[in-house]
Amino acid sequence: xxxxxxxxxxxxxxxxxxxxxxxxxxxxxxxxxxxxxxxxxxxxxxxxxxxxxxxxxxxxxxxxxxxxxxxxxxxxxxxxxxxxxxxxxxxxxxxxxxxxxxxxxxxxxxxxxxxxxxxxxxxxxxxxxxxxxxxxxxxxxxxxxxxxxxxxxxxxxxxxxxxxxxxxxxxxxxxxxxxxxxxxxxxxxxxxxxxxxxxxxxxxxxxxxxxxxxxxxxxxxxxxxxxxxxxxxxxxxxxxxxxxxxxxxxxxxxxxxxxxxxxxxxxxxxxxxxxxxx
Ligand code: SAM
Numbered sequence: 001x002x003x004x005x006x007x008x009x010x011x012x013x014x015x016x017x018x019x020x021x022x023x024x025x026x027x028x029x030x031x032x033x034x035x036x037x038x039x040x041x042x043x044x045x046x047x048x049x050x051x052x053x054x055x056x057x058x059x060x061x062x063x064x065x066x067x068x069x070x071x072x073x074x075x076x077x078x079x080x081x082x083x084x085x086x087x088x089x090x091x092x093x094x095x096x097x098x099x100x101x102x103x104x105x106x107x108x109x110x111x112x113x114x115x116x117x118x119x120x121x122x123x124x125x126x127x128x129x130x131x132x133x134x135x136x137x138x139x140x141x142x143x144x145x146x147x148x149x150x151x152x153x154x155x156x157x158x159x160x161x162x163x164x165x166x167x168x169x170x171x172x173x174x175x176x177x178x179x180x181x182x183x184x185x186x187x188x189x190x191x192x193x194x195x196x197x198x199x200x201x202x203x204x205x206x207x208x209x210x211x212x213x214x215x216x217x218x219x220x221x222x223x224x225x226x227x228x229x230x231x232x233x234x235x236x237x238x239x240x241x242x243x244x245x246x247x248x249x250x251x252x253x254x255x256x257x258x259x260x261x262x263x264x265x266x267x268x269x270x271x272x273x274x275x276x277x278x
Pocket of ligand 1: 003005014039042043044045096099115118140141142143163164
């Protein structure tokens with residue numbers, strides 16, 4: 001396990017993922033009934049943008065930095081509002097990871113289950129949530145969650161799966177995770193983040209997902225430049241099973257704006273693909 005998220009915190013892919021997560025959590029709050037968020041690949045929870053790692057790549061300047069400098073129209077302000085609310089309590093030089101974003105949006109009745117396998121990162125994560133009775137931090141393989149730790153006793157909730165994609169097998173593991181999750185928690189909202197490098201590769205994978213015949217499955221992507229090269233993170237996406245019913249319409253407004261604000265080269269854009277069994 002060599003991947004360290006500290007190099008990438010706040011980059012365009014992080015901002016995309018966290019805004020999507022915040023929209024899904026916000027939707028859950030429409031009902032009083034408690035829900036649970038699972039974060040199977042949590043990272044350390046909060047990142048220092050002045051760290052040596054962040055300084056080496058400065059990736060956050062082209063993601064978070066661009067969004068903070070933008071002047072969004074009211075419709076966008078409304079859509080990114082929950083994400084802004086989640087990042088606001090942090091010091092200016094800090095950017096939250098998905099666990100802290102989710103935690104900052106929970107109500108008293110809601111719960112968060114975190115999983116992280118890295119020996120050092122788990123200590124940082126545990127320290128960040130010490131004494132927080134709404135959060136359970138697990139030093140476990142996050143890929144066990146879809147087959148063993150769901151459904152939550154709350155019945156409702158979201159599972160974010162955000163692996164490092166470092167050994168070439170995470171696309172296959174995602175398919176396996178979705179199938180397991182469907183069997184154990186048919187109504188759960190399952191969100192899988194994925195990198196977009198070369199579009200033909202992404203399309204092959206999305207075709208396989210379509211073949212799973214999920215009743216309600218979509219993918220949302222943004223590109224910061226043309227997705228033609230296998231070696232470069234040209235974009236990213238999220239596949240969502242059982243998305244909030246409001247999300248498709250929201251994405252039509254949100255994704256073009258995110259792509260435009262964070263684009264870096266020619267061929268930038270977005271896609272929303274319905275992968276549902278019709
Ligand atoms: N979700 C985080 C966020 O948005 O702030 C970032 C997660 S980062 C992309 C992936 C994390 O997964 C790394 O911290 C890595 O140590 C961890 N990891 C890798 N393999 C894992 C596994 N099998 N189970 C749990 N965590 C794992």
